[in-house]
Amino acid sequence: MVSVVFLHPDLGIGGAERLVVDAALALRRRGCRVQIWTAHFDPAHCFSECRRPALGVHCVGDWLPRTLLGRCSALCAYLRMLYVAAYLVFLSGAEFDVVFCDQVSACIPVLRLCRRVKRVLFYCHFPDQLLTGRPTLCKRLYRLPIDWLEEYTTGLADLVLVNSKFTAGVFRRTFRSLSRLQPDVLYPSLNFSALDREAAAGEQEEPPLPPGRDLLFLSINRFERKKNLGLALEALHSLRNRLSQADWQRVHLVLAGGYDQRLLENVEHYRELQETASSLQLADRVTFIRSFSDRQKVSLLRRSACVLYTPSNEHFGIVPLEAMYSRRPVIAVNSGGPLESVVHQVTGFLLPPSPDSFAEAMEKLVKAPDLRAKMGEAGRNRVLQTFSTDAFTEQLYQYICKLTLTKMTNVE
Structure with a gap:
């Protein structure tokens, strides 16, 4: 039985959260063991499926700040997800075959430190560096290392998926150093x-x-x-x-x-x-x-x-x-x-x-x-x-199987 762990920054209510929950449910229906690890989870502000024990939601690191005096939200998000990844790898004792992470790719190098992490799938909803403006020199300097880290760590994933052909085009134009990567499109589905x-x-x-x-x-x-x-x-x-x-x-x-x-x-x-x-x-x-x-x-x-x-x-x-x-x-x-x-x-x-x-x-x-x-x-x-659930489930499951099979072949 394949074990898949999902890493997501904030398991609230939104399109990205909906996709993560649907992906976890889809793989569970195909017989996979699934867990979701996040830096914030409020049972009063989440999708109803997240309150069910079957999904196995784990929240760690919510004590870390979301901002520094109302600023540096991106830096704080990166630090929070690095903590979640480190906790998963070094303290949880969890066993898993594939880690599915999205939104924050900075945690991928931490995952690579653990022999138990066989493969990493990164789902790119949209390049984070395009979601914020740079009106001042200070903001441009602040974002420079964060943007570089996003591009570099995204390239460390074994497989990159995107949510549309539109996002795939933006991905290629934004991450120029990752021209070797051709992200596959996995459309979100409806439950x-x-x-x-x-x-x-x-x-x-x-x-x-x-x-x-x-x-x-x-x-x-x-x-x-x-x-x-x-x-x-x-x-x-x-x-x-x-x-x-x-x-x-x-x-x-x-x-x-x-x-x-x-x-x-x-x-x-x-x-x-x-x-x-x-x-x-x-x-x-x-x-x-x-x-x-x-x-x-x-x-x-x-x-x-x-x-x-x-x-x-x-x-x-x-x-x-x-x-x-x-x-x-x-x-x-x-x-x-x-x-x-x-x-x-x-x-x-x-x-x-x-x-x-x-x-x-x-x-x-x-x-x-x-x-x-x-x-x-x-x-x-x-x-x-x-956009059926069945099509989404089968496509995602095939990606997971391909990743685990590749690992087994490499070991042999």
């Missing part, structure tokens, strides 16, 4: 059974929304500025001028997303969005929901007319898949991962990130319920055919 189970459970946790608002536009994303949630608010403001009074009275927007009180940006941006809604005179047309449950998410998807996906150059994006599986059209920015998941004018619309462009597509869906139904059905079929 269909989990979505179906929550849907079948009913709407016991249905979020309260104003009565009579049956044309619900839904945005699901973390409350971070890079997610461009303000675009949804501005598009709603533009839509108001396109609709009759009767249609406008039926429209409502829900901004639902991951929210962590520990993260200053979450707190600040949530307040900024509320102020924007007030300044656009949309306060009575928008409902904000923070850190919703899985059942609330499914309920919102079922009640929505359309899902708005506002980030530009998103690495992949699991929300469009969840929307399409729920038979809901998606309006997304025409860049990044959605170009590989959403089919323009078939399962939704791929558009420039402008309020007028989004509002025009929203108007079409408001006025044409048949179009909503047609796109929703096409989206469901696309997810079932291309």
Whole structure:
């Protein structure tokens, strides 16, 4: 039986965490022993599967700081994951064949120090060095060794996977010294059974929304500025001028997303969005929901007319898949991962990130319920055919088998 350990920085609620949990569940279904090791785990702020003993979640090193006086978050993340890796290798006594790590590659050299670590798989959601700006000389100097370390340690992995063809291209352009590496694409999948189970459970946790608002536009994303949630608010403001009074009275927007009180940006941006809604005179047309449950998410998807996906150059994006599986059209920015998941004018619309462009597509869906139904059905079929759990499970399991077989061959 193959034993796989997952190393992840913070097992909260997000796309990266969803992939790690799904990957662990997938390998467990194929008979592998799995554990997840992380530097932070809050049972009150995680996916429901993480609370089950079968996944074996281990949290160490949470006493280490996340920032130094509000700065150096990348450095602290690296140090925290180095500690997790060192604890796993030298103190845990755990046996494993493959280590699956993601987001922070700096821990790979520590894993290489242990003879028990046979193979290391690194899953690159997106190069970390592209996720932060460098507005000052001080910031550029601070990031210089961190960026070098990211590139060097990523190259130490036995296998590198990425979440989309878009990310694969960015990987090759960013990590120029790793031209020998050709990362394979492993698309995230949906846990269909989990979505179906929550849907079948009913709407016991249905979020309260104003009565009579049956044309619900839904945005699901973390409350971070890079997610461009303000675009949804501005598009709603533009839509108001396109609709009759009767249609406008039926429209409502829900901004639902991951929210962590520990993260200053979450707190600040949530307040900024509320102020924007007030300044656009949309306060009575928008409902904000923070850190919703899985059942609330499914309920919102079922009640929505359309899902708005506002980030530009998103690495992949699991929300469009969840929307399409729920038979809901998606309006997304025409860049990044959605170009590989959403089919323009078939399962939704791929558009420039402008309020007028989004509002025009929203108007079409408001006025044409048949179009909503047609796109929703096409989206469901696309997810079932291309992003199934079975396809994800089999592809990942084959990668794991290939790594363990390579090790056995080398030993012989």
